[in-house]
Amino acid sequence: MVVAPLLRSPKGMRSMVFRLSSKLNYYTFPRCHLPRQCFSTTPTLLNDAAALERTRNIGIIAHIDAGKTTTTERMLFYSGFTRRIGDVDEGSTVTDFLPAERARGITIQSAAITFHWPPGEVNASSPDQSLPRSASPHTINLIDTPGHADFTFEVMRSLRILDGAVCILDGVAGVEAQTEQVWHQASTYRIPRLIYVNKLDRDGAAFGRTVREVSSRLGVYPAVCQIPWFDRGNGPFVGVADAIHLQGLRWKEGEDGRTVKMVDLQQLDAEEQLLAQELRRARIALVELLSEYDDHIVEKFFECEEDHLAVPPSDIVDSLRRCTLDPTSRIVPLFAGASFRNMGVQPLLDAIVNLLPSPPETPDPEVSIGGAKGGLRRLLSGDLIVEQNEKAASLSKGKAKKRLVQQTNPKEAIGKLQSCALAFKVVNDAKRGVLVYVRVYSGSLDRNSLLFNTNIHVSERAPRLLKMYANDAVEVDSIPAGHIGVVVGLKHARTGDTLVSYAGNKASPPEPLTTLQLRPIDVPPPVFFTSVEPHSLSEEKRIHESLSLLLREDPSLHVNIDEESGQTLLSGMGELHLEIARDRLINDLKAKASTGQIEIGYREAALGKAGPVTKIFDKEIAGRRGKAGCTATVEPFDSKDAESEQAVSDEAVLHIGSHDGNQIVILAPGLQVDRAPNSDEETSPFLPPGLDPAMVRASLQNGALAALARGPQFTYPMHNVRVTLTLDPSAHVFGNETTASALSTAARQATAAAFRDLISGAGTAMMEPVMNVIISVDEASLGSVVHDISSSRGGHIVSLDEEVPLSATDASPTSDTAVSEDQLPAIDPRRVYAPPDPFESPSVGGDIPVATSRPRTITAKVPLKEMVGYLKHLRSLTAGRGTFVMSVDRFENMTAPRQKAVLAELRGGF
Structure with missing residues (x-):
């Protein structure tokens, strides 16, 4: 029978009640339309710990065209947020609201949206412990991320503020190249994940093969919680069989998916005997897998007289949650469905609420303050500052290049911190202006509070705060810790900036807080x-x-x-x-x-050493005379030796830093640097008034960077070059005439002159970006693609069907406690449970069935020039089935014939 949901209040809808009959029972999911005010929770409720426990900050990550936006649209529809299901092909989706997204049918910009599951008003009352978490409404802050490799940075900046993620796989294509990339990026931040195998209604879908690929290519043990239900074993996909609750969920073809037929195990025995047998095997495998990592489920197993089917579902859910939240566990829950056919999304929403963490359950986010790194909770307790001061006291005061923050009363300074937030996204809205998306990590960000930007050291007011629902918004008075919101009216905040508010109305917070950084991120170098x-x-x-x-919106530009x-x-x-x-x-x-x-974007490299060259700048600028000198030496530089160079202890070294593959060394022999007690301010008796060592360091560095931006022979930026600048106070400083701008100009002129000397000496060479390319093709197209890469495009094949570690630009470093996935032992797919796939042929002499057209992965190193427009060529070689992703591997010197050919093409010759 179809049972209407039970209304509990005029504002919303609580848990649904349904009756079980002896033969058939249906569960009707709601389609309520709550007033928009129901979604704007008040600060009183949000500050309550119980309400924060009912919050989930999650993201959708996947390869392009795996169904991220389609799944998100179904989530919004079933939660009552929308009245109709949006379609990517029609351009009517909620989260893809940019004109370019709707025209191309892809996600370009990550969209944040808030809804409730199950539908209803989230309150701060204590939940009934006898019921699952999905029985009471939860607030879900969801971010739909792009899948195209060009927007990898967009995924990275969204991942670092998430508490959990849903990784969607294409049931036909399996684990694809970009899936591996975003999976490893999520691992760097230790984000708990669920896996959702989508598109099981399509021809060629292979759930079992995909499960085995998850173990072999992602390096985790898939806990199969659902198996696909194909009508009569080899018919169309009609639903899923739940291994946790031992029941079948069947959706009716052509409907909106709100009504689900629920079939228990006894009925499956009578109607779908093969499915019932496989469901029992799935339950046994699930309990066995959990028993290897969770002692509680072992105790329950023995209490149930070693009967896998008798273990209560609630205990299995609790065990899955413990394993999912444990960063040392390699178990990942796996679910099945077909979002476009409206099948499997509601159980996935239940799993998000039941298995993924709330903000208080997430690992302590990494912060850096001054010269120390650690967890945010340790910072708030004051322990991190105390440890930093102890390290600072043990170091020699004579090393002027070390900038260490001294604080006499760290707990008093930290006590003034009212809120700490990370600006992870900046968007220009045509109606509202610039919107700064923030994740609040501590305290409460209130309207009209003064926010200090620790990256650019600027204070700004937050006149308006919003909770976003894709392209719609509701104004709120505060954004508490653990939540995602939007600040309107900030003029300087950029993506990746850390924002803090503090007690008092001073222009800047107490000294340690000015250096606080939340989860910094490295921007990959641009190549086009x-x-x-x-x-x-x-x-x-x-x-x-x-x-x-x-540039404020997208720092990768x-x-x-x-x-x-x-x-x-x-x-x-x-x-x-x-x-x-x-x-x-x-x-x-x-x-x-x-x-x-x-x-x-080519680069230019030095082939030998040039210099030293000394330049004296002496000119009147804006009515004021400026005079300064500098000596520059340039030579080739290998970035692999950067750490050893920085470890050199030399009293003459004022600064050593790396910038875009180059190194700048500033030497100041004879420049005595004094540091005031309990302060990081530096002075020198050899410098004129108004000029301190920090200004000298910054001026010389900026001058060198200006010269590095343009090579002497081909006018491309310099790469793999070490610039050594020497400032002799007796010869290069001229009293009050020496200014910061004069020093910067002298450094630029000296460095540029040294570069010009290279032309008559060792010379320079052009460098081109070499890409790490991962191509996914089927077995039939493997030969033609390999031949094209190795012969026509001048690349070389690195491996076939093997994982290659990501380059440093693809993931930000994590804390030292995180275990690298490369250090973990490989998983044998034969130990992983996977149900058999329809229409698959058995392998020869093996236990694992193999699909008739097995996908293959090619990893190669190819010059970027040869990859321009490669997608169209690849699709013609693979009948439209091939896909690829690429990232910058390194810049490499061109051979003389190749350099000549490239220059001729750039100049219009052939």
């Missing part, structure tokens, strides 16, 4: 660029304002101006990345400009 030209000189200012807004041509160059991570940025600049921001063809 295009020119941006305004239609007229009057539009030039508007163009630069629009470009600066784009870069803008620089070519000194020789005066062109403005926009650089990005890939062809599609730049194409989207160009469309946003012209169509969304209404910039009146034209763009050139997308080009490759």
